[in-house]
Amino acid sequence: MIPKNISILGCGWLGLPLALDLISKGSTVKGSTTTASKISEFQAQGITAFLLKLSEASEEMYKDFLLDSEVVIINFPPKRIPNIIEIYQQQIQSILPYISSTQKVIFVSSTSVYQNTNDEVTETIEIQPEKESGRAVAIVEQLLQKELRERLTIIRLCGLIGYDRLPGRFLANKKEVQNGDAPINVIHRDDCIGLINAVIEKDAWGEIINGCADHHPLRKDFYTLAANKIKLTPPTFVKQKNIAYKIISNTKSKKLLEYTYIHPDPLKLI
Structure with missing residues (x-):
């Protein structure tokens, strides 16, 4: 059952259509x-809109945004940006004190x-992020887990397409x-x-869940086909003996959530 009241912090490329989908469900x-x-656009689509800049918002704004959700x-x-880790932590920490002990939280994370x-x-797996952005996300995951414990679920999404x-x-x-020749995760x-x-x-x-399509085509196959489809010049690839990759497993999402992916094969999306 979808809850009556939901707050979405960040209504961009993913958050806005998510909001509209939840509204359609009641x-x-x-x-x-x-x-x-964007405020008037959101309001016209039935979203209660907030102009909210983390670390700058007033206590009243935080409380109003989270009230009853x-x-x-x-x-x-x-x-x-420079100081990405410090700034991302500060942004998340600014809203944490206003999340009540009864509210559940989904953190949209990244693989x-x-x-x-x-x-x-x-x-x-014990995570060891290799890039600064990944380290910023990992530290925020740990911060949220410490504060929210079993009220938090983390969804780690692969590369976003569509x-x-x-x-x-x-x-x-x-x-x-x-x-x-590396497999992709999207x-x-x-x-x-x-x-x-x-x-x-x-x-x-209280879960950590990966989100990724079932199939993992090779990088060269996927991006060559994708460029050709929109009549752009496809990339060329270096021939390598040693490649670095990971294959993100979505097994837990399918078993725990009984979820069937709508778009399991990235090559069929092109």
Whole structure:
């Protein structure tokens, strides 16, 4: 059963259609943005809109945004700026004191927290992020787990694709791209929304869950086909003996949530 009241912190490319989907199921949704021009757009679509900039918002704003919501969805990535780790922590810490002891929280995380293992990766691995953005996300995961414990579920999403996010543009015209023979890990926006809904409907709290399409085509096959489909120059790839990769397992999401992926094969999305 979808809760009556939900707050979504970050109504962007994923958060906005998620909000509209939840509204269609009967929820009242509060959604935040940092862009003033989006407020009227959100309101016209039935979202109770908040212009909310973390670390700058007033106590009253935080309280109003979270008031009466049974579920809070934290859905914004760290910005790739200097001091990314420190700033992302500060942003999350600014809202934590206002989340009540009865509210459940979903943190939309990223598989960037995983290191390359040249093998399948499950939620049980000890994470060792290799990039600064991944380290920022991992530290925030730990912060939220410490504060929220069994009221928190973390969904680690792979590379996001779908609709206006066309993968053919990502590597078009690039030369000598690395890791062409590495398997890719992507997920369509429809499945991101489906997984979040499934967590809420199944009352699956206190979990870490990967979100990723079933199939993992090779990087060179996927991005070459994607570029050709939109009539852009496909990338060229370096021939390598040693490649670095990880294969994100979605087995837990399918078993625990009884979830069937809407878009299991990335090649069929192109």
